[in-house]
Structure formats: C-alpha cells, structure tokens
Amino acid sequence: MRPVTLTWIFPFAFAGVLLAAGCGEDASPTNGGTPAVFNGVVRVVDNQFIPASAAIAAGDSVTWRFEGSASHTVTEGTGPTDPGPLFDSGLRNSGTFGYRFTSAGTFQYYCNPHFAQGMRGTITVAGP
Ligand SMILES: [Cu+2]
Secondary structure, eight states: OHHHHHHHHHHHHHHHHHHHHHTSOOOOGGGTTOSSOOOSEEEEETTEEESSEEEEETTOEEEEEEOOSSOBOOEEEEETTEEEEEEEOOSBSSSEEEEEOOSOEEEEEEOTTTTTTTOEEEEEEEOO
C-alpha cells in the first residue's frame, strides 16, 4: 500500500511547487521577444515613471497607473516645448491611461508639470 500512496502524492506535490513558483510575478508574455519582464503597466508615482523605460512589441498596449498623490500627465514627446501627436492623458492622480503602440520606434513621454524634475519615460517598440 505504501508505494501506491507515494505515487499518488508525488504528482500533486510537484504541481503545488509549480503553482507556487508561478504566483511570484505577474509578468505576462504579451511583450514577446523583449528582454525585460515588463508586464505592460507603468506606475506613475511622485515624481517618476516606474519603469522609466520599457520595451514592447508593435500592437501591444501600455497602461499607466496613477498612484501618486500629486497630479501627473503621460504626454508623448520630448518635453513641454515639443509635445507629440500620439497621446496625452491630461492631469490625473488616480485611475489608468492606456495607449496601444501600432508601429515600431522609440517613443519618449513626460509629465507636464514635472518635466523639469526629470519625470520622463521611454517606450521602445519592436517591429513585427
Ligand atoms: Cu508629474
């Protein structure tokens, strides 16, 4: 009886280890081929973007989650004198803002009120 019991227990114990290992990170494989474990969400805190640079694939979306107590923007471009045409969240201090990147390239963005404090980010989009 004992060997039978052990062969039943082992597969379940092994599955438990796999499940525990999978719970540790919430990285999703939606950014295939890129080096980081970026999960598609950039945290907007006082006064920085985390991560400040991230890599995705064309067709992927990025969600910015506003977690700071101050209001911030997610504005495409290199700075307030050179805003881009693609996206601008407007001032927010809660909720999320999303944008889907359809073409390859390096896209810089910044926070309008905190650009001078270095609140800037970059999304690098790999082509198909
Ligand atoms: Cu800001």
